[in-house]
Amino acid sequence: MKKVLLMITSPTKGGNGDALINAAAKVAKQVQAEVTTVHMRDLQVHFCQACYGCARTGVCVQNDDFRALLKQAHKADVIIAEAPIYYNCMAAQMMTLFNRLCCTFACKTYELGVPKRVGMMLTCTGSEEAEMKHQVDLILTLPSLSRSITAYQTEVFTGCQEATTCQKTTAYLERAERLTRWTLEEE
Numbered sequence: 678m679k680k681v682l683l684m685i686t687s688p689t690k691g692g693n694g695d696a697l698i699n700a701a702a703k704v705a706k707q708v709q710a711e712v713t714t715v716h717m718r719d720l721q722v723h724f725c726q727a728c729y730g731c732a733r734t735g736v737c738v739q740n741d742d743f744r745a746l747l748k749q750a751h752k753a754d755v756i757i758a759e760a761p762i763y764y765n766c767m768a769a770q771m772m773t774l775f776n777r778l779c780c781t782f783a784c785k786t787y788e789l790g791v792p793k794r795v796g797m798m799l800t801c802t803g804s805e806e807a808e809m810k811h812q813v814d815l816i817l818t819l820p821s822l823s824r825s826i827t828a829y830q831t832e833v834f835t836g837c838q839e840a841t842t843c844q845k846t847t848a849y850l851e852r853a854e855r856l857t858r859w860t861l862e863e864e
């Protein structure tokens with residue numbers, strides 16, 4: 678049974694991110710995957726302090742909710758994460774998670790866990806799709822992360838003027854479902 682970690686970083690309850698991740702959850706549950714959904718809005722995850730305390734031990738000096746989340750991420754066969762675009766970047770909630778992965782490059786003996794497929798879903802109103810995808814490329818192709826990612830795909834959902842846009846747009850929900858099916862394919 679595949680372990681699927683779904684991560685919502687949008688702060689908006691019932692918003693676009695929720696709708697897309699719900700669509701992903703539906704597909705993953707249909708194939709009997711073991712699904713865990715994490716809402717960043719319910720967690721306490723502090724900024725990376727750049728202290729490099731993790732360099733020796735591989736463990737961040739801050740004992741907040743990131744520790745448990747990282748353990749879940751390592752165990753997952755598939756990660757699907759959504760982020761809203763703020764100021765032409767992935768929102769700070771998502772970037773904070775990436776920043777907290779300092780241990781993956783600072784600690785030379787760090788082990789990343791199960792190799793996995795990753796699906797990224799970005800929602801925005803009018804930011805340029807290719808540029809938003811490029812941001813994901815720049816991060817997920819870093820050697821410290823790419824060594825545990827067998828493949829990834831990014832979907833950008835533009836025109837999200839309202840919190841209910843994705844929920845009301847069948848084509849968007851279908852894209853989220855298709856992305857999920859792809860992450861669940863055998864290598």
Ligand SMILES: Cc1cc2nc3c(=O)[nH]c(=O)nc-3n(C[C@H](O)[C@H](O)[C@H](O)COP(=O)(O)O)c2cc1C
Nearest residue numbers: 687689692693694763764765800801802803804837
């Ligand atoms: C502070 C802030 C900054 C934003 N900046 C952008 C932006 O640069 N480009 C864009 O297309 N949309 C921008 N948006 C719109 C959000 O990306 C969009 O509404 C998103 O789909 C919200 O997802 P949600 O419903 O899950 O909250 C911004 C929204 C906020 C609150």
